Amino acid sequence: MSETARRLDGLRLGTGISPSRREEILDLFAPLETQLARLPADGFDAELSVKDGDEDREHNKKMQTTLEVWSSGGHRYVTTSREPDLDRALVEVRDDMRRTIRRTLDRTIDRKRRAAERRP
DSSP states (O other), X not given: OOHHHHHGXXXXXXXXXXXXXXXXXXXXXXXXXXXXXXXXXTOEEEEEEEEEEEEOTTSOEEEEXXXXXXXXXXXXXXXXXXXXXXXXXXXXXXXXXXXHHHHHHHHHHHHHHHHHHHOO
């Protein structure tokens, strides 16, 4: 098992995700590792879920895939996809989560840097 899979081993699979897909999902989420490694050292919790919604005008079931990450620092990151194809939805929430965490942490670092520069 890869280092990434060990780190993401605590990923909870919520509603709509078959446990038989766990390893496949962990492998698919491997690119998240870079951003998750930037979270506070004492860890994070994560949950992936899929919920069926109402039908659209063409009588297709709407689906919402959600990836949530709670860092030990108290931040909550949430990304969702309404992509009807689960594999595409997983890639979408993974990529959105990478961007979300990166933007949030970069803003925090920039804010701290500016505050430090203002100090005499």
